Structures are given as structure tokens and as C-alpha cells.
Amino acid sequence: MVKIKEGYVMNAREKAEFERVDALPRKKEGTVAYYFKAQTKYPPRIYLFMHGEIWCDRNRRPMGLHHAFPFLKRPMNREEIEYHHFDIRLCYHQYEDWGKLIYAEEQEAERLDLENPGTGSAFLAQLKEFQYKYPLVQTLSPVRKLAAEETPDEQSELVRSLIENGHHYSVSEIGKMLDEEQNGLKRLPVLILLRELYRSLATDEPKPLQITPEEVEHKALVSANRTRRNLVRRVYKQNQLFALQEIQLKYPGYTEEMLQADLKSKRKKERSIKHKPVLDYRRSQLGKLAKRLREDNLNEVEYQKTCCQIVILQNAHDLRLPIPKPVTYAKQTEVYSFNWKTRETVIKSFVQQANSTGMNHEQLAKIHEQMTGSNYSF
Template sequence: MVKIKEGYVMSQREREEYERQNVLPRKASGRVDYYFKPQTKYPPRIYVFMHAETWCDRNRRPMGLHTAFPFLSRPMTKGEIEYHHFDWRLCYHQYEDWNRLLYAEEKEAEDLDLEMEGAGTEFLNQLKSFREKFPLNADLGKLPPVPPELPADEETVYLRELIDTGDALSGAEVAKLLDDELKTQKRPAVLIALRQLYQNFGKPDDKQSPLAEQAIRRKVELQQQRTRRNFVRRVWQKNKLFAMEEIRVKYPDYTANMLAADLHQKKKTAKRKKHKPVTDLRQCQLQKLAHRLKYAQLDEKDYHDTCNRIAILQQAHSLRLPVPLLVNLQKEALVYSFPWKIREGVVKNFVTLANKPGMTHQALQERHNEMVRSNYSY
């Protein structure tokens, strides 16, 4: 049975989820796989994957074991299957100490012996045989030594002091330091740090930007690249023939590949023009006729009929003539007139209404009057 902490009271949602999973059938069997992870910057360890048959290679990627193979496997006991029946995530254990691993597996081996005679003892002996092959004592001395830090120059020393003690400075002190730096050395990293400190005085504590040397160095690098790129483009625009020689006066290590990269400009995405949708009846009909004229295979008669229809519609639209609609009902034909900019959907709805069985001109005229005389746009 799943272990529930003594005295723990489930919420209504937890109780419902527990009861939902409790009625589900248990798995008939399961597998436990044992993987060894060699020492990296972390100590070596052994991973124990429960219900290993459900694990995919990609699930073991965070542990760095997506291409590894288990060195040992065993069947799960009924108690383990019952306990892990309520897991809603993949479950695994990791051990950095053989004694703890063996202590845990001895109990599982006893249960396994009760279910399958001798299986637990055989598994435990196999597991112990791997103790010498896969030592778990972390030997950090075998890791490559940390490279010695190079002596910092004067700018770096001053920058690090500023990062450490900058929060204790007042706004007036930061402003004075910034003004002095602008008048004297103009060191980019120091200027960026002082500006960031000065900006923090106008922000609440939770929105202040902390100073970090790596981030400041990155900003300096981007600033230098931007300055060089702008200089290269100005020189190239003035004198393309001798641009490389002129650039190398300021940047001796400048290459042709760097020139191509600096001159490259990303294509600007063309701004899509916004067009109001065409909704009035005559414009919609003109678009459909133009499409038919362009793409349809028309004979001479259809071609002339289409052209004549376009000319008639265009003339009526230019003169803003009302849109006539002929309706035949009960052997009686009447013409209903609509405004010249009536929407196509409104006319279609009116035609649908006219085609309903039992419709009369009287009912249709009432609807037409509502549409034409209403202050609202139909």
C-alpha cells in the first residue's frame, strides 16, 4: 500500500485523485535498472530507475545517460509496484555511497526471495560484485586543476572594487566618480558600471540591476563591435577602393571576412500595408469578375460578356447608382432597391429570406423597409 505520512489529512482534491488512481488495475510486473554515472565535476553515482520499461532514452538525458546501458536489472517486487502505482512522474533514486545502496537493496532482495525463491539473493550477490568495478568514492584530486587566474590590470582591479563596494556609495559620490571618469580615462567598463549604479538610485530595490563583471565585459565587447562596425561602414561609403588599408590603420588585425560581416545588413521585413476589407456588393462582384477574366479559360462570347458586366458595374459604382434586386414571388416580380454601398452579406441574407417557402412580397417589403430606413448599418 502507498505510504501516507501519519496524521496527514488529504484535501478533497487529493482524496479524489487518490481514489481515482486506487481503482485502476496494478501493473503485473516491472523492471528496475541500475546505471553507473562516472565522475565528472560531480562525484560518481549509481542511478536506480523504477519501472525502467517505461523510460525512454530522452528521459535519461538530464542525467547524461541517454546513450548508456544498465549494468544490472531485476524484477520489481509487488510492494514496489503497489508503492509506485501512485507515481504521476517517472521515479528514480541515486546513490553516491555503496553502503546506502546495499542497505536499501537488501530489504528489496528479501521481498524478492519470498516471491521468487533465490532470485533476491542472486541479485544481491551480483550487485555486490560490481562494488569494485564501480567505486563511488569521489576522487576530486583527479580532476584537471583550475587554471591560475592571470594578474588583473588596473582597470579590472578598480572595476571589481566598484562591484564590491558600489552599493555603499551615495548618489553624489557616484555622480562625481562618473564625471571624473568622463573627464580623464574614459574606461568603457568603468563607465558602464558607474552608469548602472547611478540608474539604480532611481529604481525600487526589487528592480535594481546588480553589477556583474561578466555582464559588464559583454556590454563593452558589444559596444566595441558596434563602434568598429560604424567606422567600417563610414570608411567603405567614402572610399571603397582603399577602405581596407584605411581600416587597418586603426584595426591592424582586420580581415576581409570581418569586412564582409560588418557590411552585411539584415533585410528589413517589409511592413505589410493594411487594406480595408472590401465588403460592398459591387466591389466584391468586380473582384470576382476580374479574377474570372484573369484565370478562367473563357471563349470569345464569355470574355465579352464578362467585360461588359465589368463596365456596367464600374459605371454604376462611379455614379453611385442604387443596387436593384429583382425578386419573383407567386408569379409577381418586384424590384427592391438598396443603397449603392450595400454590403454583399446583407444582399445575400435578403435573397436567402426571399427564397424561404411561403415568403410573400408583403413580408419581404417590411424587412426591406427595416433595412433601408434603419439608422443601424445592416
């Protein structure tokens, strides 16, 4: 019978769906398929696919069992068929421990024996034989035991050995060494190297690490300094008066000068302010005139004339006056006005066309109308 949590009250929609599925005929039989998944970067495990006869190969693709074959099958008992009758998706179980798997299957084998005597016992005997063929607890090769205290030479020798031969270990072996080191001596260079090995073996194909013992020592030094600096700043923030005494409990010989050095933060690089390029006609002219005043050796008359031009342009820009461009053909002068923010390239293009041969006011007026009436001209 399907298991419903005690005290759970179904709403109208759930009750209607339950009654609809409950009214459907039950399957007369079903199969449980057992698959073994060898260790990759995850531990080895055994998958149990309920109603294995309806599982397609593509359904097992997420588990990495697309091309796999079951090593054992058994019929489902009536209680299993009834329970999984209400499944809305394909159902499977996974085990990483033979003890838990056998305990669970013993319960199902008893029910099989009640329905068909001898079936469950025969299946259970077959299942227990496979626990030696498919071990779930990875047998690790003996790892070098760490002494209670090691000299720096022994630590350096261990680092060099791991760099040269670490890629021959499996992921589980490196993981066990990492646990032992974290719970034991906690040597920073060894921990850093083991983490690099674990990351390399778990993500890529086994290959020697491209790192030197000097680089490992440098990383360890940087990490130790960062850890000390973070501790100092945290303690100082909580208790400034007795911060030095509290830090000295962790780092004997810690001085006031070291405290000030650790509290000093690096000055952040000031971000340069980005300026948009000057494109409009008047400001471009103002920039050119200002450059002329700075760099050219002007006489008094030219200097005064340039200053007057700057004042006139600046006032017109501040008042947002239109830009006038007088054009004379056959002693007839017309003034063509442009918006005060018109780009310099547009004005130069207009002047170039006005100076072309055969141009008259009628043609130029059409060009001016196209320029001022287009959204892409400014």
C-alpha cells in the first residue's frame, strides 16, 4: 500500500489525482535491475532501478550507465508494485554501503519468499556473492604515516615526493591523505599541495603537477600571512585596548610594530575619470583656440583677437545659440543655421559642399534641410 505521511491531509486536487491513479489497474509484475557504477571522482555505488523493464538506455545517461548492463535482476513483490504504482517518475535507489543494501534487500526477500517460496532466498544468496566482485568501500593503498614531529628536511622531502609521484594516487587516496593532514599536523605546504593534487585528479587526467617546491613554500607563506592579518584585524576590531595581548597568545613574540603593519591597508588605486570626447563644433573650436594661446607665440594683436573669439564662442555656447554659417553666391548671401550641439564633422561637410563648383542656394538649401532634418546628423 502506498505510504502517506501520518496526519497529512490532501487537498482537493491531490485527492482527485490520488483517486484517479488508484483506480488504474496495477501491474502484474515488475523487475528490479542492479547496476554497479565504478569509482570516478565519486565513490563507487550500486543503483537499483525499480521497474527496470521500462527504463530506456537514455534514462540511465545521467548516472553514467548509458551502455551498462545489470549484473543482477529480481522480480518485484506485490508491496513494491503497489507502492511504486503511484510513482509519477522513474524511480531508483543508490547505495554506497553493502551492509545497508543487504539489510534493505533482506526485507524484500522475505516478502518474495512468502509469495513464491525460495525465490527471495536464492536471490539474496546471489546478491551476497557480488559484494566481493563489486567492492563499494574503496581499498586504499597504504599511505605514508606521518610522524608526530618532522624536521623541515623531511617535510621538504614529502613535498618533492608528492610533486613527482602524486599523480599516481587515486582521488580517494589523496582525499584520505588530506583528511589525515587536516586532523593531524596541519602543515600548510603539504595541505596546499594535496589540494592542488585533489583538484587536478578530480577534474583532469592524471599528470604531474607543474609546480616547484619553492612555489609551494611561497603559497604557504602568503596564506600564513593572510591568515595572521585577518586574525589581527578581527581581534583589533573587537577589542582595541587588549588586542596585542590577545594576539600574542596565538603568535608569541608579536610586537606593536607588527600590529601596525598588519592593520595598515593598501591604498586603493584611484580610478581615472573617463571623459567623453568633444565632438560638437563650438567646443572643438574653443579647444583649438585655447591650444593656440598655450603653444603659439602670438603677438599682442593676434592674442587679443584670439581672446575675443574665445569669449564670443563661449557666450554663444552658454546661451545655446544656433551656429550661423553665411554663404555667398553671385553677391547674394544666405545664413544657414545649425543646432548649437551640431558635430564638427557635420559643419565641415556642409562647408565642403558649399564650396564645391556649380553649387547654388537652391541646392544648398536642400542639403541643409536634409542635414538639419535627419536624426543622424547631430
